[in-house]
Amino acid sequence: MKPDPIYVARPRLPELSDMMPLLEEIWGSRILTNRGPVLQRFETALSKYLGVEHLSVVSNATQGTVLAMRQAGITSGEVITTPFSFVATAHAIRLSGATPVFADIDPETLNLDPAQVEAKITPQTRAILPVHTFGIPCDVDGLAEVAARHGIALIHDAAHAFGVRRDGQSILRHGDMSVLSFHATKVFNTFEGGAVIVQDRDTKLAIDRLANFGFADAVSVDDIGTNAKMNEFNAAVGLAQLCGFDDVLAARHVVAGRYSARLEGVAGLRCVCPTGVAGHNSYAFPILIGPDYHIDRDALFARLEDANVFARRYFYPLISDLAPYSDLPSAAPDLLPVASKAAEQVLCLPLYHDLDEAAQNRVIDVILAGS
């Protein structure tokens, strides 16, 4: 008989005892959505927890990125982004009316390389949309410099970057806007959800309006908005999740540290996320399987599956190899050699706050067998 399955992610749920008073409040008020009182308290508490001033909670990161694009005035032209991400990154560009242009990534961080971005700038370029992939900060200063020099917007896909800090400050403070995801598989979840972090109150209010169909008041609509509102139930989950959340991050660091301790130094295997770095969030534990490892990435993936361990090949295939994007001139694999290699070699190991040591050892034993 096979052992219990181990998945790449498992959501952390808030204590039911923290949820119940919030549910009673919602049931009592019958205010279910449209920026209700629970959502407003969640926004305030979340801003404080993350160390940012202006934040709008939304229905998910995909919609949040579309709102950010719209707020930046992007309805056409080109947006430079990474092919090494979840497909939602490029979809948000397309959904806002622009065309993604893929630039190659840095081999160390697997994040967008500012020099490669610079080489892709044209008169049509409207924005850069980098990703803090796996919670590793992208080169925020290098990209800001390119954006400023060309007078274009810089919007960070921060879906993986909940709680990430650099030099003691939230990474979300960089760029014009940043977008978090609170999907079930993320470090912090509200089942589904997200947030747009901006630099001033007027922009926050503009994002709120766009998330509510563009209504400025009861009788006027300013812009072509959408429905990207988070409802009161999801906001209650978020508020309850914040209780004891530092412990969740600490537990993730312990799991990541156990992988590092046993896998660093294995021939042909590279651990991508440095552990013990202040301000990291242990979002994932990606490894790169190079030619010096005794089998290739897909063979290891299959061996793990045989052992009922469901690692994931994030991000394979590259977005640029997916049907809606593969015909774009910037999608040619020979223009994206670093990203193409990473997509062939990457494997994200199971990592969640309550992955116990015995289960984790099952994962590690498969990886070390034959090494």
Ligand code: T4K
């Ligand atoms: N930008 C980036 C860089 C992103 O990575 C994402 C999302 C977005 C933007 C868009 O964010 P949102 O619009 O979603 O807020 C998952 C997630 O669906 C997706 O949100 C995420 N990135 C992506 C990296 O991963 P799948 O299809 O690989 O997930 P799934 O459903 O196979 O789940 C993986 C494992 O997690 C399962 O095997 C079991 C476990 N799981 C999953 C769910 C949904 C649970 O235990 N409980 C659950 O409820 O895409």
